[in-house]
Amino acid sequence: MNNTSDRPWYRRAYRWGQTNITEIDPSRYDSGLWREQWRRTRIHGVIVNAGGIVFYYPSNYPEVHRAEYLGERDLFGEIVDAAHEDGLVVLARMDSNRVHEPFFVEHPEWCSRDADGNPYRAGELYVTCVNSAYYTEFLPSVLREIAERYKPEGFTDNSYSGLNRNKICYCANCQKQFRDSSGHELPTRADWDSPVFKAWIRWNYDCRVRNWDINNAATRAAGGEHCHWVGMNSGDFVAQGVNFRDSKRIFERSEIVMADHQSRPMVPGFRQNGEAGKMMHGLLGWEKLIPESMAMYQHGHGQPVFRVASKPEPEVRLWAVEGFAGSIQPWWHHIGAFHEDRRQYRYAAPLLEWHEKNEDVLFDRTPVASIGVVWSQENTDFFGRDDAHVRVSLPFIGMTQALTRARFPYLPVHADQIAEYAERLTVLVLPNVGALSDAQCDAVRAFVADGGSIVASGEVGLYDEWGTRRADTPLADVIGVSPRGARHGAESFTVASFDSWHQHSYLRLTPEADAAQRHELLAGFDETDLLPFGGALHVVEPHVGTTVIATFVPPFPIYPPETSWMRIPRTNVPAIVARETEAGGRVVYLAADIDRTYARDNLPDHFR
Numbered sequence: 001m002n003n004t005s006d007r008p009w010y011r012r013a014y015r016w017g018q019t020n021i022t023e024i025d026p027s028r029y030d031s032g033l034w035r036e037q038w039r040r041t042r043i044h045g046v047i048v049n050a051g052g053i054v055f056y057y058p059s060n061y062p063e064v065h066r067a068e069y070l071g072e073r074d075l076f077g078e079i080v081d082a083a084h085e086d087g088l089v090v091l092a093r094m095d096s097n098r099v100h101e102p103f104f105v106e107h108p109e110w111c112s113r114d115a116d117g118n119p120y121r122a123g124e125l126y127v128t129c130v131n132s133a134y135y136t137e138f139l140p141s142v143l144r145e146i147a148e149r150y151k152p153e154g155f156t157d158n159s160y161s162g163l164n165r166n167k168i169c170y171c172a173n174c175q176k177q178f179r180d181s182s183g184h185e186l187p188t189r190a191d192w193d194s195p196v197f198k199a200w201i202r203w204n205y206d207c208r209v210r211n212w213d214i215n216n217a218a219t220r221a222a223g224g225e226h227c228h229w230v231g232m233n234s235g236d237f238v239a240q241g242v243n244f245r246d247s248k249r250i251f252e253r254s255e256i257v258m259a260d261h262q263s264r265p266m267v268p269g270f271r272q273n274g275e276a277g278k279m280m281h282g283l284l285g286w287e288k289l290i291p292e293s294m295a296m297y298q299h300g301h302g303q304p305v306f307r308v309a310s311k312p313e314p315e316v317r318l319w320a321v322e323g324f325a326g327s328i329q330p331w332w333h334h335i336g337a338f339h340e341d342r343r344q345y346r347y348a349a350p351l352l353e354w355h356e357k358n359e360d361v362l363f364d365r366t367p368v369a370s371i372g373v374v375w376s377q378e379n380t381d382f383f384g385r386d387d388a389h390v391r392v393s394l395p396f397i398g399m400t401q402a403l404t405r406a407r408f409p410y411l412p413v414h415a416d417q418i419a420e421y422a423e424r425l426t427v428l429v430l431p432n433v434g435a436l437s438d439a440q441c442d443a444v445r446a447f448v449a450d451g452g453s454i455v456a457s458g459e460v461g462l463y464d465e466w467g468t469r470r471a472d473t474p475l476a477d478v479i480g481v482s483p484r485g486a487r488h489g490a491e492s493f494t495v496a497s498f499d500s501w502h503q504h505s506y507l508r509l510t511p512e513a514d515a516a517q518r519h520e521l522l523a524g525f526d527e528t529d530l531l532p533f534g535g536a537l538h539v540v541e542p543h544v545g546t547t548v549i550a551t552f553v554p555p556f557p558i559y560p561p562e563t564s565w566m567r568i569p570r571t572n573v574p575a576i577v578a579r580e581t582e583a584g585g586r587v588v589y590l591a592a593d594i595d596r597t598y599a600r601d602n603l604p605d606h607f608r
């Protein structure tokens with residue numbers, strides 16, 4: 001591959017680098033050092049800070065905040081020139097989320113407001129409102145200025161989606177636009193049962209998609225048809241939802257995704273990066289590129305962040321190669337241009353050299369998986385609500401973790417794409433996918449009618465696409481059970497303890513003491529009639545023609561040992577139900593949330 005190709009930049013820039021410059025860097029940016037790093041790491045593109053919160057070039061707009069140490073220098077312009085001279089693609093990086101006080105004083109109507117009319121602050125900065133002319137007029141004019149003067153190939157934006165859903169903006173723009181769009185006043189608080197709040201959630205997605213299109217219209221008009229504005233998006237779909245980024249609509253209108261997804265979540269660990277790649281490609285298309293910002297500095301979920309200290313090298317490497325497995329491309333990322341911990345400079349080169357050597361197998365791949373695991377942003381938002389990690393993520397992680405360990409290739413499939421993917425799949429997995437529209441349920445039904453098999457768990461289809469509970473799931477006849485509205489155990493996690501025994505429950509395999517008569521799903525458990533459980537179980541009524549292959553044993557004390565005996569050894573409460581379909585498929589329904597408990601507890605018995 002070379003950069004003289006006539007393919008547009010977003011098809012040919014396979015490896016990326018970013019020196020995320022800070023306000024002091026104009027005084028110490030060592031161009032020679034970074035150009036050498038560009039060459040050593042075999043990159044095709046760089047992301048260079050241009051404007052937004054801080055401007056690194058002399059803008060014609062006097063009210064913007066010029067980097068404190070910029071002086072009369074044009075650092076952005078110098079880096080763009082050097083990169084273009086070295087044959088690199090340049091994305092001008094913006095950060096539209098916040099402004100400094102003098103700018104706020106000049107344009108108070110462009111900033112977001114709380115219910116009392118006070119501006120939302122982030123430290124000393126003011127948070128801008130996505131529905132103000134700052135986003136719809138001022139920033140597009142800045143994009144035009146940059147595109148015309150410096151001719152970057154495209155634009156990114158670190159934080160384009162404004163306030164997240166934990167804060168409601170009551171500025172005049174939001175009041176008017178929400179009223180015009182929905183006929184309602186803005187919601188007074190977060191209330192997932194309120195139709196107005198739900199309408200506000202969807203409206204917020206629409207606003208970001210509108211701005212996406214406004215920015216692209218501006219950059220393409222000023223910079224040519226390939227001058228795309230590509231924002232930045234996360235490979236974590238809970239985070240995408242909290243930030244009102246509609247992955248499906250955004251990725252479907254994109255030629256490339258710049259993924260800001262820098263490090264390993266503790267659960268499920270490194271493999272999440274491969275899964276993020278598959279999820280994003282599922283929406284974007286497999287022929288397109290997804291470079292991903294990979295932190296060279298200490299950055300990890302649930303761990304402290306140290307912006308100028310090096311990450312351990314194996315942490316960088318394993319996160320990157322998991323990304324490669326999911327058809328993600330590398331993009332090294334340093335904060336600041338000057339480092340006294342120089343270990344981070346040597347991490348990228350061997351990885352990116354390996355990536356270059358193996359380009360022939362890393363692009364234009366076609367997935368061969370025949371198992372689809374269903375997800376959707378709507379389910380994450382309207383069913384997951386403020387507890388999406390427990391209600392949505394953990395069941396998904398448990399199912400995919402089990403598939404990964406059993407070496408079954410799978411694909412995440414968006415609930416709107418079931419019909420599209422149906423032909424290549426033999427099994428659909430629905431891990432506690434509570435919110436499904438009638439059309440999505442119909443797609444599942446059609447899949448089963450064509451001979452497909454199903455693994456489903458929890459409250460599948462019990463809620464519509466707004467998260468409103470239905471009397472019964474439209475999939476009751478497909479999965480072979482109807483809900484009875486009761487639940488044993490808790491979905492949420494409590495730390496295991498000898499004194500608290502409410503999660504000390506079990507599953508009883510049926511029939512007992514006669515493994516030869518059991519369902520083949522229980523093969524390998526011949527020596528036991530009991531398995532540990534510890535999770536939540538949704539009580540269901542099995543339909544005629546199904547087989548209950550495990551039942552629930554309620555909790556009993558753990559400590560002291562004298563008390564640790566089963567008070568109720570047997571129940572008729574179904575935990576796992578199986579059936580065969582007329583079309584020759586098989587259906588397994590887990591009333592017991594062993595997908596979630598597996599993600600949480602990692603007990604080997606739960607993955608069998």
Ligand SMILES: [Zn+2]
Pocket residue numbers: 111112113129130131132169170171172173174175
């Ligand atoms: Zn507003």
